[in-house]
């Protein structure tokens with residue numbers, strides 16, 4: 455079964471992480487399939503914009519697959535994984551077509567990095583959002599700090615990053631992280647109606663404004679900043695604080711029983 459579903463609807467390419475039993479945690483399959491899907495969507499003339507979302511109703515994305523990546527113990531072992539997803543998110547951030555994260559559920563850890571790599575975040579209420587990496591001995595490691603500082607007021611971005619807290623959708627909206635929160639019980643159709651209205655203009659108009667936005671960036675400097683974040687996260691990955699925290703997460707249900 456594919457770890458990433460890809461569809462087309464009304465000018466949108468819809469990429470859906472398809473691992474709901476693991477709260478749409480990102481593993482190597484998701485990374486590879488997402489990079490290929492972004493490239494296909496960008497090259498597809500029928501696509502005006504890209505939606506990234508998660509399967510199920512509980513989680514948009516819970517970040518890296520802590521079980522699959524738990525076997526990465528050293529800085530040298532962690533770096534390639536972090537670099538691989540950092541490349542995917544940099545590709546998404548620099549996509550020539552507008553991108554939107556449709557938050558169908560929780561966006562935590564690398565999931566929050568995936569969301570902030572997109573131009574817009576449309577969310578249902580009753581979800582958790584947070585750069586929670588600090589609670590497991592890490593910082594963001596896929597470029598999330600770089601993207602957050604590009605998109606948000608720096609004091610709000612830094613508060614979300616250094617606190618590593620979990621915020622409600624409404625709190626995240628107050629911080630300038632969220633673009634829109636649905637209000638109705640039928641959040642899915644409300645979200646798609648909002649997105650359809652946001653992107654109602656023709657593809658050349660949408661991609662022109664994205665080009666104007668991208669032209670303000672020093673892309674070489676941006677890549678350097680992302681690489682610095684990835685290398686530092688790899689260094690932190692090797693420390694006991696991180697490995698102990700992951701063990702605690704993986705064993706939490708044993709303790710409860």
Ligand SMILES: CC[C@H](C(=O)O)C(=O)SCCNC(=O)CCNC(=O)[C@H](O)C(C)(C)COP(=O)(O)OP(=O)(O)OC[C@H]1O[C@@H](n2cnc3c(N)ncnc32)[C@H](O)[C@@H]1OP(=O)(O)O
Nearest residue numbers: 475476477479516517518519520521560563564594595596
């Ligand atoms: C640079 C990025 C960085 C990295 O990986 O390198 C990170 O992303 S670090 C941060 C990693 N993510 C987390 O620590 C998030 C942990 N998950 C949660 O906080 C919760 O699971 C939540 C809020 C996403 C959902 O809570 P809920 O109560 O709805 O579900 P459960 O916690 O009972 O989980 C259900 C099921 O999913 C598995 N799961 C959840 N998150 C992950 C994950 N990140 N990796 C792997 N598996 C995950 C969880 O273990 C349960 O599976 P089960 O087989 O039943 O144990």
